[in-house]
Amino acid sequence: KAGVTQTPRYLIKTRGQQVTLSCSPISGHRSVSWYQQTPGQGLQFLFEYFSETQRNKGNFPGRFSGRQFSNSRSEMNVSTLELGDSALYLCACSYRGTGETQYFGPGTRLLVL
């Protein structure tokens, strides 16, 4: 079966702009989580969606938001980009939630100039 896909794979933006990243989970997987990876902070949880509802949220400012559609595809949005938002953004999916095996996508590498 097809794996987790993320688009775009690479993105360059300037400070103050906004960006939308997309994640399509494995078919049948209804839980989608987003993580930010930076050299300084490592892998940090952003939020989790299940059946179009945000179920958990990490400790990130309100500039970071997300949503999930009825087909389980998820998007995350970052508004008013800052230099520190440069990171690898990874999404993970599973059937029901974070208590089971998580499958990660290839990530979107965002560079903010």
Added chain:
Amino acid sequence: GIQVEQSPPDLILQEGANSTLRCNFSDSVNNLQWFHQNPWGQLINLFYIPSGTKQNGRLSATTVATERYSLLYISSSQTTDSGVYFCAVSGNTPLVFGKGTRLSVIA
């Protein structure tokens, strides 16, 4: 929240050598996974192992939940094993990742 510590932070091996990576966690968990992050950033799931022992080829893992640690064994290492190995845990919460072990296997 749950704390995850991985050791060693860096490891350099000669091809063919064996290694053991350790993951300590601070609270009971219902999910523990080992991942390998390749040079392109993809996290590849190695094991889902909240308890017990599993083996997959040259890799095996053991989690002793009562003592709050997990071990990842790599035998007969190959250059393709290079990368960063992450342990991640969850206790009815989102996954919490350790800082990883960076493995370099040299020919």
